[in-house]
Amino acid sequence: MSRVLFRLINRRERQRAMHFLTHAPDGALVEFKRDRRTTEQNSALWARLTDVAQQVEWYGAKLTPEDWKDVFTASLRKARVVPGLDAGTYVPLGMRTSDMTKEELSDLLELIAAFGAQHGVQFHDSDQGRGDANNVSSEAA
Structure with missing residues (x-):
């Protein structure tokens, strides 16, 4: 599996992330962090x-x-x-x-x-x- 990044900016993006999360294979790594500097x-x-x-x-x-x-x-x-x-x-x-x-x-x-x-x-x-x-x-x- 390649790297996937979701920026949780609205309901649609959250739903896409939830879909990906529920279908991710066992052993996949999930990380939550705040946005970095501009x-x-x-x-x-x-x-x-x-x-x-x-x-x-x-x-x-x-x-x-x-x-x-x-x-x-x-x-x-x-x-x-x-x-x-x-x-x-x-x-x-x-x-x-x-x-x-x-x-x-x-x-x-x-x-x-x-x-x-x-x-x-x-x-x-x-x-x-x-x-x-x-x-x-x-x-x-």
């Missing part, structure tokens, strides 16, 4: 991270947008940290933003905006080709 949210995320990276020095160091993603995500998710394999290294666990729901990414964008406001970051808008960092809806597209 392309617009992802664009806004990287625009904001780039703006923060260009404008904020963190404890005497300039961080990359990727570094800032780890900092903000760890704060949002209250990440667990464990010692790494090498002495003096630490590894944050559970940091993937690609698995975030729309709501989680919306919360992350709000956290970045609040941090930016506290540190005087000027966020750029969509006419510069990086997505509208200040007006990203967490509603379903």
